[in-house]
Amino acid sequence: MSTTAEPEAELFCPGHASCPGCAVALAVRFVLKGLGPRTVLVIPPSCIAVMAGPLPLSSMQVPVFQTAFETTAAAAAGLARAFRARGEEVTVACxxxxxxxxxxxxxxxxxxxxxxxxxxxxxxxxxxxxxxxNQKSSATPWGAWTSSTPRGKPTRKKDIVEIMAAHRIPYAATACPAYPADLLAKIERARTLGGTRFLHVLCPCVPGWGIADDASLRVARLAVESRLFPLYEVRDGLRYTITHEPVGVPVKEYLSAQARYRHLTDEAIRQIQEDVDQGWARLVGRARALPPRAFA
Ligand code: SF4
Known part of the structure; x- marks a missing residue:
């Protein structure tokens, strides 16, 4: 278990425009704490852009460059190269x-x-x-109700960590604001490395997932403890380390906590459980295939 201490500096101010109980807002707060004050942010359209606020107002205590959807990584690459050319040590984060x-x-x-x-x-x-x-994205899971999938999404969630790991980038990881020490340790680890580093943070959404505004972290914990969203990291696209051992609660507990899955039949839930079990077995196999190496 990680023992990373939570940095005291708050770089994300209260009074922003997120919904009450938003897990994204909490995750942004932890991520900014981990990144520290010598950071420049690149933010495309999203709930995070709404929280950051329109100029001249900002909820963030570091510079923010709001960019188009398509150009986030390109803008970040250009900024990072410009800071390096000027000899400035700045973390660029999207x-x-x-x-x-x-x-x-x-x-x-x-x-x-x-x-x-x-x-x-x-x-x-x-x-x-x-x-x-609440229109579906390719991150929406199979079966989930959204305003553009009224019968439940008919296709699977895209596995973005596997896609990024396949690029053999130095660091890719999953995280969740319900496990702040794990999240902060991963930001710290990413900061010690160079090159492209990627974190995938699962954040329950109060209106979109159909949960109470005090339920975000409970639902997030169920995602992790049911093994539906395991916490792990991948070095160089090859070395997998599971950073939290989940209890293995039935995935039904996670699904039944959300209105967007209310229409699912017992058979559909059984299929999701089977899928989760297979995904977990695959991950454990990868973690065993190459021994974890100490991080520099
Ligand atoms: S819509 Fe969802 S993700 Fe966006 S601010 Fe509200 S709770 Fe957060």
């Missing part, structure tokens, strides 16, 4: 949603990862286009 990462920004992100551009990219995954009314 804070994007799943629509901006899995869908619209993927081309620029893949290109930047192939070139091993020097930035940290954090995807806050609330599993749909939530700030425009």
């Amino acid at each position: 804070l994007a949603g799943d629509g901006g990462t899995h869908d619209i920004g993927l081309q620029a992100l893949s290109g930047a990862a192939e070139r091993d551009e020097d930035f940290i990219y954090v995807c806050f995954d609330n599993e749909a286009y939530q700030n425009t009314g």
Whole structure:
């Protein structure tokens, strides 16, 4: 278990425009604490952009460059190169949603990862286009109700960590604001490395997932403890380390906590459980295949 102490500095101010109980807002707070004050953010359209606020107002105590959906990684690559040319030590970090990462920004992100551009990219995954009314993204899981999949999404969730790991980038990891020490340790680890570093952070959405505004972290814990969203990291696309051993609660407990899965039949839930079990077995196999190496 990680023992990373939580940095005291608050770089994300209260009074921003997130919904009450938003897990993205909490995750952004932890990520900014981990990144520290010598950070420049690149933010595409998303709930995070709404929270950052329109000029001249900002909820963030570091510079923010709000960019187009498609250009997040390209803008970050350019900024990182410019700071390096000027001899300035600045962490460039992208804070994007799943629509901006899995869908619209993927081309620029893949290109930047192939070139091993020097930035940290954090995807806050609330599993749909939530700030425009809960339309499905390619991060929406199979079976989930959204406003554009009224019978449940008929296709699978895109596995973005595997896609990024396949680029053989130095660091890719999953995280969750319900496990802040684990999240902070991963940001710290990413900061010690160079090149393209990627974090995939699962963040329950109050209106989109149909949960109470005090339920985000409970639902997030169920995602992790049911092994539906395991916490792990991948070095150089090859070395997998599971960073939290989940209890293995039935996935039904996670699904039944959310209105977006209310229509699922017992058979559909059984299929999801089977899928989760297979995914966990695959991950354990990968973690055993190559021994974890001490991080520099
Ligand atoms: S729509 Fe969802 S992700 Fe966006 S601010 Fe509200 S709770 Fe957070």
